Structure formats: C-alpha cells, structure tokens
Amino acid sequence: MQIGEDFxxxxxxxxxxxxxxxxxxxxxxxxxxxxxxxxxxRARKDAFGNLLVSYGPGRxxxxxxxxxxxxxxxxxxxxxxxxxGGIRPKALKGARLRHLDGSLAGVRAGAVVRxxxxxxxxxxxxxxxxxxxxxxxxxxxxxGRQIRARAIDDLLAVAACLAMFDxxxxxxxxxxxGALFTRAEEVGxxxxxGWVRTTRxxxxxxxxxxxxxxxxxxxxxxxGPILRVGDRITCFAQEVLAELEVTATALARKDKSFRWQRAxxxxxACEATVYAHAGFRTGALCLPLMNYxxxxxxxxxxxxxxxxxxxxxxxRWMTAYARGFKTVDGRRARDRRLEALWRENRTALAxxxxxxxx
Ligand SMILES: [Zn+2]
Numbered sequence: 411m412q413i414g415e416d417f418x419x420x421x422x423x424x425x426x427x428x429x430x431x432x433x434x435x436x437x438x439x440x441x442x443x444x445x446x447x448x449x450x451x452r453a454r455k456d457a458f459g460n461l462l463v464s465y466g467p468g469r470x471x472x473x474x475x476x477x478x479x480x481x482x483x484x485x486x487x488x489x490x491x492x493x494x495g496g497i498r499p500k501a502l503k504g505a506r507l508r509h510l511d512g513s514l515a516g517v518r519a520g521a522v523v524r525x526x527x528x529x530x531x532x533x534x535x536x537x538x539x540x541x542x543x544x545x546x547x548x549x550x551x552x553x554g555r556q557i558r559a560r561a562i563d564d565l566l567a568v569a570a571c572l573a574m575f576d577x578x579x580x581x582x583x584x585x586x587x588g589a590l591f592t593r594a595e596e597v598g599x600x601x602x603x604g605w606v607r608t609t610r611x612x613x614x615x616x617x618x619x620x621x622x623x624x625x626x627x628x629x630x631x632x633x634g635p636i637l638r639v640g641d642r643i644t645c646f647a648q649e650v651l652a653e654l655e656v657t658a659t660a661l662a663r664k665d666k667s668f669r670w671q672r673a674x675x676x677x678x679a680c681e682a683t684v685y686a687h688a689g690f691r692t693g694a695l696c697l698p699l700m701n702y703x704x705x706x707x708x709x710x711x712x713x714x715x716x717x718x719x720x721x722x723x724x725x726r727w728m729t730a731y732a733r734g735f736k737t738v739d740g741r742r743a744r745d746r747r748l749e750a751l752w753r754e755n756r757t758a759l760a761x762x763x764x765x766x767x768x
Contacts, residue, residue, distance in 0.1 A: 411667050411719040416580070417573035418553060420444075421721075424569040425551035425559040428510045430482030430543040431494040431594040434459075436510065437478040437568060441591060444572050450579050458604035461591040465575050469611070470588035472735045474574070474728060475602070475681060476567035476620040477595030480545075480560065481703050483507065483519065485533060487540025491519070492528045494543075495596030497703050497711075499529040505711050506547035507533075515544055546704055548713050555718055562699060562714040564595065566721060567620035574728045587732040590617070595681060602681040606688035613689040616650055618731070619682035620724075622716065623675045625698035631717040634669030635724040638694035642676045644683040650693030652740025657731045659743075668723055697724055 413421075427436035441461055445453040454462045461478075464470050481495025483502075493499060502519035509515050520532035538544070551559035557566065571589035578587070592601030623638070625631050637654055640646055658670040675696060686692040697716045706712035731738070 411722055413553070413718050413722040414573065414577075414725070416576040417569065417722060417725055420569040420572040420576070421551070421553055421557065421566070424565050424572070425557075425561070427561075427565065428508060428512055428545045429478060429480050429561055429565065430484070430510065430545055431479040431597045431600075433482075433510055433543040434478040434593050437565065438591070441568070441572075444575075448575065448579060451575060456605060456608055458601060458608075459593050460601045460605045462588055463571070463575075463591065464586065464588040465578055466584065466586035468586050470586045471614070472616045472618070472732060473588040473590045473611070474571050474618050474620055475590040475592065475685065476571060477564045477592045477601060477681065478568060479594055479596050480563060480565065481596045482546075483531070483544040485538035485540060485542040485544060486530070487538070489533055489537065490523050490530050491533050491544060492530055494528065495703070498705065499525050499531050501705050501709060501711055502531055507544040508547045510543050510545065514547060517544075546711050548704070548711065551713075553718065556715045557718050557721055558713040558715040560704065560713055562716055563622035563703065564620065566622060566697065566716060570620065570721065570725050570728060573725045574732065577725070577729045578732060581733075583733060585733065585735070587735070592681065599681050599684050602684040606684055606690075614691065616691040616693065616735070617682070617685040618650065618654070618728075619680055619685060619692065619694040621680045621694065621696040622699040622702075622714070623680075623696040624677050624702040625700055626673075626677070629671055629673045629675070629698050631698045631700060632719060633698075634671050635720050635727060636675065636696050636698065637670060637672040638675050638680075638682070638696045639672065640674050640676065641683055641694070642679045644686045646682055646686055646692050646694055649740050650691055652744060653738045654693055654695070654727070654731060656738045656740055656743050657734055658727060661726060661730055667719070668726060669719075670723065670727065695724060695727065697721060
C-alpha cells in the first residue's frame with residue numbers, strides 16, 4: 411500500500427526535526443507553519459508550551475493527542491550527560507551526537523556513569539555547556555515500505571495529525587476536531603500532566619492518544635494500527651473503543667487494504683492514562699514499532715521504524731473517526747450481537763427454568 415502524497419509531505423517535514431524532552435522547538439515550528447498556511451487551522455498554546463491545533467469552528471469535541479519530544483541527552487557541563495527518556499545507557503556507547511540545529515556536536519557518548527533514573531554517561535571528545543541538548547546522529551529519515559527515522563516515536567503521530575487535517579480540508583469537511591501536541595512526554599508525561607491541570611476543555615471531550623508501541627509477537631508490523639484497549643496502568647473508555655472499532659470495521663468492509671488490530675499494550679504506560687485519570691473520555695491508537703527508543707536488536711543505536719501501510723491506515727482511521735464522530739454508535743453493534751444471542755436461546759432457557767431448580 412502506498413502512503414498518500416499529503417502524508418508523505420508531512421512526514422518529510424516533521425521526521426527530520428531533531429527534538430528532545432524540553433527542547434521541542436523544531437517540531438513546534440513545523441506545526442506553527444502548518445497552521446499559518448491553512449485558513450481552517452487555529453493554534454493555542456498553554457502556559458507549558460503544549461500546542462492545541464483546532465480544525466473548524468468552536469471547541470473541538472474530539473482531540474487526537476501525541477507528543478513532540480523523543481529520548482535524548484543533555485550535557486551536564488562536567489564531561490557527562492544525563493539521558494532524558496528511556497534509552498539504556500549501555501546502548502549509547504560510542505554513539506555520535508548532534509546538536510538540535512542538526513550540526514555534529516563533535517562528541518560521542520562514552521562509558522556509563524550511572525544506570526538509574528536518570529541515567530548518566532560520559533561524553534568524549536569535547537566539553538559542552540551544561541544544559542546543551544544532544545540527539546543521536548543517525549541516517550536521515552527514509553520512506554519506503556518502512557518508514558525509518560530517529561524519532562518515529564512520536565513524530566510519526568504528529569505528521570499523521572497534520573495529514574488528517576489535510577484530508578479533512580480536501581474533503582471540505584465542515585466539522586470540528588483538534589490535535590493536542592504535548593511536550594516532554596519521555597521524562598514522565600510532563601506536558602500532558604501540565605495540560606490536564608490547566609485546560610478548560612470540558613471533561614466530556616474525547617481524547618484519543620496516539621503512540622508508537624514496541625511490536626510484540628501478537629501485534630506484528632504490517633497487520634495494521636492497534637486499537638489500544640489499555641496500558642500498564644489503565645483500561646481506556648470502552649465507549650470510545652467501541653466507536654473506534656465500529657469505524658475500523660466499516661473501513662475494512664469498504665477497503666480490503668485496511669487492516670487493524672486490537673490489543674492491550676501493557677509493556678508501558680502512555681499519556682492516555684493521564685487523560686483518563688483526569689476524567690476525559692479516553693481512547694488510544696498505536697502503531698507497532700521496531701527498534702523502540704533507538705535500541706538496535708544487535709546492540710547499539712539505530713533508527714526506529716514502522717510499516718508504511720500501518721501508518722497510512724492510521725491516518726485513514728483517524729480521518730474516518732473524526733468525520734463520523736457523534737454519529738457512530740458503539741453500543742448499537744454490541745446490542746445487535748447480544749440481542750441475537752439472546753433470541754437464540756431465550757425459549758430454551760425459560761422452558762427449562764423450573765426443571766433446573768427442581
Ligand atoms: Zn517514547
């Protein structure tokens with residue numbers, strides 16, 4: 411399956427951005443440019459720099475949420491660097507590092523100083539000012555049957571949101587939907603925790619969190635985006651999951667290349683737990699990711715990747731859900747299924763009631 415041209419353009423713009431927890435400016439610049447270029451989009455940032463982009467009029471009843479950072483390092487000023495986010499320090503040994511402007515920093519990650527939270531590694535080859543963010547030096551993003559980049563997690567979701575807006579605009583859709591772009595997820599949901607504490611979005615708002623999650627034997631790449639029923643902490647709102655399922659089933663009926671999976675991804679927690687705990691109507695979608703947080707299977711670091719078909723199907727799913735929002739009835743499909751089962755056996759059940767209790 412080919413990914414749409416609109417999506418490809420968005421991926422090219424977003425995936426090349428070096429980004430780090432607390433240093434997401436490159437990604438947010440792309441977002442602000444996208445908003446400036448489209449009369450249908452508006453952006454609002456909160457006190458913590460989280461960005462809410464709305465399509466259409468009024469307050470969007472549905473938000474897709476994703477984060478704009480990726481694990482990275484931060485120079486401590488004493489010849490070491492702190493790892494911000496979940497990269498194993500041993501995997502970094504010998505890795506070349508770049509500055510946020512993309513230039514080579516002229517240094518490499520060295521021996522592990524501390525393997526804890528946060529982990530610390532030695533920096534070899536030069537001194538850097540305290541607080542300097544550093545990203546891994548990895549090959550440029552490529553888009554083929556697989557989409558490979560330093561920060562698929564979660565920049566692919568950022569591009570997916572922009573592609574969804576593109577498709578809604580191309581269809582001249584008149585409704586309203588938003589995308590929430592949060593900062594500093596990798597250090598512990600910092601942006602999302604700030605947003606739920608200050609937003610005036612009503613708790614009736616539906617939030618669908620978008621993540622890249624380590625592919626598992628039961629959720630392989632190429633089998634479609636995953637309806638994530640929960641994470642390590644929370645099970646998400648079953649009404650939202652039912653709506654997403656109805657949407658996916660309808661898409662699959664119309665289009666044989668649309669695939670989707672359903673799973674509890676309890677390998678880790680995600681920001682959906684933050685939104686659910688704050689009382690929002692919460693669902694989650696994710697893509698099966700390889701080389702999670704840049705860990706190469708043979709050791710060392712490498713680019714993350716997803717199957718392009720899964721990514722394209724994610725955008726189709728989001729777009730269809732946004733368009734059908736409030737008209738899809740998650741309950742009805744289940745109602746019908748259970749009603750049919752009931753009708754099959756109710757006579758036999760009633761007819762044998764006395765016998766069973768004799
Ligand atoms: Zn991550």
